Amino acid sequence: ISSRPFNFSAGPATLPEPVLHRVASEMLDWHGSGMSVMEMSHRGKEFCAILEAALADLRELLAVPANFRILFMQGGGLGENAIVPLNLSRGGKVDAIVTGSWSRKSAAEARRYADVHIAAEGNGRNIPKDWQLRDDAAYVHVCTNETIDGVEFHDLPRIANGVPLVIDCSSHMLSRPIVWDHVGLAFGGAQKNIGPAGVTLVFVREDLLGHALDICPTAFNYETVAANNSMYNTPPTFGIYVAGLVFQWVKGLQYAGKRGLAAIEQRNIDKAALLYSALDASGFYENRVEPSCRSRMNVPFFLKDEKLNDSFLAEAKSAGLLQLKGHKSVGGMRASIYNAMPLEGVQALVSFMKDFEARHG
Numbered sequence: 539i540s541s542r543p544f545n546f547s548a549g550p551a552t553l554p555e556p557v558l559h560r561v562a563s564e565m566l567d568w569h570g571s572g573m574s575v576m577e578m579s580h581r582g583k584e585f586c587a588i589l590e591a592a593l594a595d596l597r598e599l600l601a602v603p604a605n606f607r608i609l610f611m612q613g614g615g616l617g618e619n620a621i622v623p624l625n626l627s628r629g630g631k632v633d634a635i636v637t638g639s640w641s642r643k644s645a646a647e648a649r650r651y652a653d654v655h656i657a658a659e660g661n662g663r664n665i666p667k668d669w670q671l672r673d674d675a676a677y678v679h680v681c682t683n684e685t686i687d688g689v690e691f692h693d694l695p696r697i698a699n700g701v702p703l704v705i706d707c708s709s710h711m712l713s714r715p716i717v718w719d720h721v722g723l724a725f726g727g728a729q730k731n732i733g734p735a736g737v738t739l740v741f742v743r744e745d746l747l748g749h750a751l752d753i754c755p756t757a758f759n760y761e762t763v764a765a766n767n768s769m770y771n772t773p774p775t776f777g778i779y780v781a782g783l784v785f786q787w788v789k790g791l792q793y794a795g796k797r798g799l800a801a802i803e804q805r806n807i808d809k810a811a812l813l814y815s816a817l818d819a820s821g822f823y824e825n826r827v828e829p830s831c832r833s834r835m836n837v838p839f840f841l842k843d844e845k846l847n848d849s850f851l852a853e854a855k856s857a858g859l860l861q862l863k864g865h866k867s868v869g870g871m872r873a874s875i876y877n878a879m880p881l882e883g884v885q886a887l888v889s890f891m892k893d894f895e896a897r898h899g
């Protein structure tokens with residue numbers, strides 16, 4: 539077990555410690571090549587092997603269907619807010635479901651390229667019902683885990699009219715399986731569950747390629763990126779290498795008699811249950827999200843006496859619990875408990891919270 543503090547950052551976020559050790563040990567000389575991965579040509583045989591292994595492991599972990607392409611891009615989630623409509627909207631209609639800050643931002647950016655209709659809007663603590671979808675929309679955009687608000691879709695919506703879903707799964711990608719049936723495209727930045735910031739992952743159904751608007755930058759045209767196996771321009775090589783090590787780590791993880799993604803998911807369920815039940819049992823803290831859509835990854839919570847916020851953060855830091863401050867738009871606290879956060883980290887947080895309550899409650 540590590541001597542490092544537990545880091546609850548929302549992203550860039552804590553990475554699996556074995557991966558960090560591996561990266562350190564391979565930093566100056568990757569597999570006897572005499573080069574750091576940072577120093578390799580992206581077209582050389584060494585990096586090509588790294589890329590192919592990462593793609594194969596990710597495809598296996600998430601059971602990505604054969605008719606989907608996996609792209610490693612740059613520009614982050616916010617870049618995708620423009621890149622998706624540039625590629626998929628055909629300048630026509632886009633329906634958007636607003637469940638919090640990130641989906642609201644996506645809808646606003648898509649307006650620059652398409653006719654965007656907010657088909658349903660939640661209150662930041664729920665998933666709205668009664669979606670007013672249009673049959674002729676190019677796609678329906680959903681943020682499947684709202685990192686700031688802590689609202690997660692535990693089941694993907696089933697769109698009856700065959701319009702593809704575009705899911706922003708930045709902050710819960712690889713924390714659970716994805717049911718691909720209604721999905722046309724999934725995207726997310728790497729910096730939560732996958733690896734360092736700078737890599738953006740895109741999963742796109744092949745039949746959606748080839749319809750980019752003329753104004754779409756060539757380097758952001760999915761068809762071009764796919765045709766060049768994510769090497770149209772120089773990909774973020776070091777980030778892809780670290781992501782590949784994270785995929786191997788997930789594949790080998792064992793927990794509660796399970797292995798790989800099933801083990802990660804079970805561990806995430808247990809971590810989240812531990813934290814939410816401690817919050818709900820206390821009169822001192824509260825989480826305000828409807829229980830049916832509480833995020834397993836990002837747990838915003840409040841001290842009922844907000845005057846204690848600064849002491850809470852300072853004492854948590856002294857106790858080895860870092861980056862618990864809530865997003866500025868929400869206030870309070872937020873514990874992000876991504877894949878790489880061990881159960882012991884959440885146990886340490888819960889026991890600190892009880893102790894803090896006992897001293898200040």
Ligand code: PMP
Pocket residue numbers: 549613614615616617640681683684685686706707708709727
């Ligand atoms: N979508 C979601 C759900 C996010 O959590 C974030 C980043 N926190 C973004 C989009 C934006 O990603 P980036 O900063 O990589 O552009």
